Amino acid sequence: MLDLLLRDVRALTLRDDRPRAHTVGVSGGRIVGVDDEVAGLSAATVVDGGGAVLAPGFADAHNHMVWYGLSLAELDLSVCRSLDELYDTVAARAAQLPSDAWVVGSQYDDFVLGGHPSREALDRAGGGRPVWLKHRSAHMCSVNSAILAQAGILDGTAVVPEGGVVERDDSGEPTGLLAEQAQQLVDALVKPYPVEELAQAVARAAKVYAAEGLTHVTEAGIAGGWIGHSPAEAAAYQLARQRGDLTVRVELMPAAETLHPLVEDLVGLDLGVRSGFGDDFLRIGPMKIFTDGALSSRTAAVTEPFEGDGGLGVLGDDPEVLRRRILDAHRSGWRVAAHAIGDRAIDLTLEAFEQAQREFPRQGVRHRIEHAAMVRPDQLPRLAALDVVPVPQARFLYEIGDTMFKSLGESRVPWLYRHRSFLDAGLRVPGSSDRPCVGNGAPLSGMRNMVERTTSGGVVLAENERVDATEALRAFTTHAAYAAGLENRRGRIEAGMDADLVLLDDDPTSVPTSAIDGIGVLATFVAGEAVHGGESLTYAKRAD
Numbered sequence: 001m002l003d004l005l006l007r008d009v010r011a012l013t014l015r016d017d018r019p020r021a022h023t024v025g026v027s028g029g030r031i032v033g034v035d036d037e038v039a040g041l042s043a044a045t046v047v048d049g050g051g052a053v054l055a056p057g058f059a060d061a062h063n064h065m066v067w068y069g070l071s072l073a074e075l076d077l078s079v080c081r082s083l084d085e086l087y088d089t090v091a092a093r094a095a096q097l098p099s100d101a102w103v104v105g106s107q108y109d110d111f112v113l114g115g116h117p118s119r120e121a122l123d124r125a126g127g128g129r130p131v132w133l134k135h136r137s138a139h140m141c142s143v144n145s146a147i148l149a150q151a152g153i154l155d156g157t158a159v160v161p162e163g164g165v166v167e168r169d170d171s172g173e174p175t176g177l178l179a180e181q182a183q184q185l186v187d188a189l190v191k192p193y194p195v196e197e198l199a200q201a202v203a204r205a206a207k208v209y210a211a212e213g214l215t216h217v218t219e220a221g222i223a224g225g226w227i228g229h230s231p232a233e234a235a236a237y238q239l240a241r242q243r244g245d246l247t248v249r250v251e252l253m254p255a256a257e258t259l260h261p262l263v264e265d266l267v268g269l270d271l272g273v274r275s276g277f278g279d280d281f282l283r284i285g286p287m288k289i290f291t292d293g294a295l296s297s298r299t300a301a302v303t304e305p306f307e308g309d310g311g312l313g314v315l316g317d318d319p320e321v322l323r324r325r326i327l328d329a330h331r332s333g334w335r336v337a338a339h340a341i342g343d344r345a346i347d348l349t350l351e352a353f354e355q356a357q358r359e360f361p362r363q364g365v366r367h368r369i370e371h372a373a374m375v376r377p378d379q380l381p382r383l384a385a386l387d388v389v390p391v392p393q394a395r396f397l398y399e400i401g402d403t404m405f406k407s408l409g410e411s412r413v414p415w416l417y418r419h420r421s422f423l424d425a426g427l428r429v430p431g432s433s434d435r436p437c438v439g440n441g442a443p444l445s446g447m448r449n450m451v452e453r454t455t456s457g458g459v460v461l462a463e464n465e466r467v468d469a470t471e472a473l474r475a476f477t478t479h480a481a482y483a484a485g486l487e488n489r490r491g492r493i494e495a496g497m498d499a500d501l502v503l504l505d506d507d508p509t510s511v512p513t514s515a516i517d518g519i520g521v522l523a524t525f526v527a528g529e530a531v532h533g534g535e536s537l538t539y540a541k542r543a544d
């Protein structure tokens with residue numbers, strides 16, 4: 001007796017031996033088999049797919065779920081088309097808030113607005129309230145005088161962290177723009193967030209994810225550094241899980257700063273984890289470490305200067321500190337996920353991985369390079385030799401490709417967010433969004449971006465790095481499962497795999513490319529339970 005039978009579906013199994021199926025049986029949260037393997041078995045619930053397309057549930061190998069969930073409650077500034085419109089939006093929100101409340105907005109785009117918001121205008125718009133507006137890249141933010149004062153930046157008492165930039169005008173006055181690690185000065189005023197607030201953010205994000213067909217996501221950095229919201233951030237996920245609000249499986253990457261010496265020469269963590277932590281829905285993944293900044297803010301660490309201002313970007317910390325952290329984590333049995341965008345940061349990361357393997361050889365480690373945005377040809381075989389998992393986001397090509405082009409110049413464009421070259425080198429390339437650092441993080445959108453590689457301005461960047469739609473689907477399913485070390489549990493429709501499935505109103509591998517992101521998600525199943533769209537399914541039989 002099966003729990004669930006999905007019949008009359010066009011299943012894309014992503015198996016080489018049996019790529020298509022029409023019936024899928026589920027029991028105990030796992031797939032039991034397809035077609036003849038489940039023929040004649042009865043089921044408590046039978047769903048008639050009406051010929052809809054069934055794929056393995058989508059995975060997002062790099063997202064920031066709490067942060068995204070928090071942003072859903074903030075002012076959405078991505079819709080603002082001018083600075084005046086942004087100031088009006090801030091003023092309207094401020095007018096609804098108590099006189100000492102913070103006005104928090106996110107997703108503003110200086111490129112669209114024609115510049116960053118001015119501190120003085122934010123003072124006026126906020127009516128005396130602190131105003132904190134986060135850039136869409138998350139690598140910078142604009143604040144007003146109230147926050148500059150509270151953070152000790154106006155009176156000069158603040159100590160700007162290594163790798164941070166406080167922008168100043170010609171007379172030396174802070175403009176209100178804070179980049180990279182300097183954002184920690186604002187964070188210190190609001191952190192740690194209450195666990196309850198973070199658990200609600202997880203719940204908000206989970207709803208969106210389920211509607212987009214996501215069944216598994218990797219949270220790229222919690223509990224420490226500028227990326228963490230609370231030292232007990234894992235507890236917020238656990239609380240959401242207990243409440244039934246966590247409808248997507250999550251792998252958590254503790255920030256590098258959370259690991260500390262434990263016994264002998266081992267480093268480890270205390271995250272706010274308590275008894276009962278860790279199951280098929282929530283587990284600890286790699287350690288996350290930032291080795292540089294971002295391309296949009298020209299803080300990625302590059303070997304050749306950016307066009308124009310000629311800067312080389314910034315490393316996330318002293319290079320020796322970064323190398324030591326990676327070595328210590330590797331030696332202590334951790335997988336490492338190193339954020340590395342510029343080719344200089346990727347050099348540093350590869351050198352650390354190579355040294356780690358020389359000194360403390362480990363099989364099948366699967367260290368990761370998050371973003372791996374600018375990879376020189378000579379770096380490709382080094383990635384392959386280490387079996388590193390690169391985690392690029394083709395979405396960035398669309399969102400900031402035009403500015404990348406300007407800051408890197410034509411000669412470096414072929415290195416950008418490679419995909420085909422990684423596959424040709426024998427690497428697995430998981431799909432991911434880096435949400436909320438991009439406006440649209442939906443997996444079907446990401447697939448379209450991988451296939452097209454078009455900027456919002458209509459330019460195709462590094463056309464020879466394109467992949468086809470099946471490879472893009474594989475990225476968001478099979479390869480994302482590999483990146484999490486779960487390729488035998490997720491990413492294919494096959495007996496024994498988790499019954500994480502998505503029912504679509506069309507086939508992303510056969511529609512015209514431009515229609516991939518218009519495909520509707522009819523239902524999302526996690527462990528055989530509908531977490532989205534269950535009410536609109538056609539039931540031939542329904543268990544009570």
Ligand SMILES: [Zn+2]
Nearest residue numbers: 062064220434
């Ligand atoms: Zn990220």
